[in-house]
Amino acid sequence: MPTITVQDGTEIFYKHWGPRDARPVVFHHGWPLSADDWDGQMLFFLAHGYRVIAHDRRGHGRSTQTDTGNEMDTYAADVAELVAALDLRNAIHVGHSTGGGEVAHYVARAEPGRVAKAVLIGAVPPVMVKSETNPGGLPIEVFDGFRAALAANRAQFYRDVAAGPFYGFNRTGADISQGVIDNWWRQGMMGGTKAHYDCIKAFSETDFTQDLKAIDVPVLVMHGTDDQIVPIADAALLSHPLLKHGTLKTYDGFPHGMCTTHADVINPDLLTFFEA
Template structure:
């Protein structure tokens, strides 16, 4: 396996497919780089170099007790980018990975980044606060934490078979393969790491990071996203980044990397090629 050692000794796994302008993918919670395989296969088949890592504590990366928060996630990404000497990157983040990509730009700038795409992503801020009234109540995330401690295997099955892919909506045809893949990726992650990450994706405020976006930005979000509602996320991000292009997938759930992969593949390829 291709791995890289971070400053604190954490081993980060990454995959590196194809050749050409680099596209760097950041995955969601509690998943791994495998969740990007459809997009990576598509873009690598069209002349791009596609790189995706397993965030610390997820997938095949090691499971450190500390550092399971956005600043360290972003610094890990910076270490990978600099070690591979990647330039003119197209940075793509899904859900929690959108937060990671956003915090990377906030902490490390856009010197190595040409474009950024945020897909079903958590910025600007998921948690409801006095200054973020459209966010979700803390009780929502407390329930996820409680489920993780009680039986995280069942929690992942419930999320995947219900709201993540929209399989709880009338008339849907649930894919057991998608459910099983989500569960498998989640269970590969460390218990402490995935637990800590709930706080990271829900409570991190990315509003100041988004103000540092000075490159072409694509925001893609489903308007039936039950995990990261579009009003507090995709639409709010598009307002904070004046030059951002917002694409809304009508009736689409959170997990559009799978449920709407052909549409997303086409949109990402068009954005990368423009």
């Protein structure tokens, strides 16, 4: 399996398909998933002539099950090392959910010439947890509940998330796919419990406000209005105004996992932004 070994010895697994002289697109997955969550997008953009890359964040998928470094500074540093190892230039970085936070944190710090555009899909920025400065956020008790459920019975917790709010399968009339549920569970269980536990703090409490303000490339913000995991009102609707060159695109009734449930809509919209 292709991996790089980053500064602290962690091995980061990645997929790398397509012509090496084509425009690179780097995909950043959500918690607690892996690069496999992007298979539908990677196949689509490979067919359109792009060079596609997706990595398993440390502690996730096939990367080292780290007990340290499971926070945004290290996640972004790992991405920078992968980008340097593959010598990616003028890349487009696409992040979903936690991966959107990773994109914002990395792109705000990227070397000149490395990044051309970015996309945040159902992404956690600017900050999820409720506080005096973020009164519309989710109470810390929500994330404490995630941690408790993970520690008590991670396998059942992951099954419940996938079968319920992640894809909107808990909505009346939803087109439920057992294969999609099983694939989400499979990816989650590949990763490390400690890393996943720590990542809850990383995605819920990191404040990406200054990252968003610092990004100087075009950014497409995509969000479903029925996102039950990262509610749009406290995410995309607040992130977009902070961006210098941001475009907001919302999707009526789409769930958090819309890249899977509505790939037929999301992929062409991404392609339009890539080629604009």
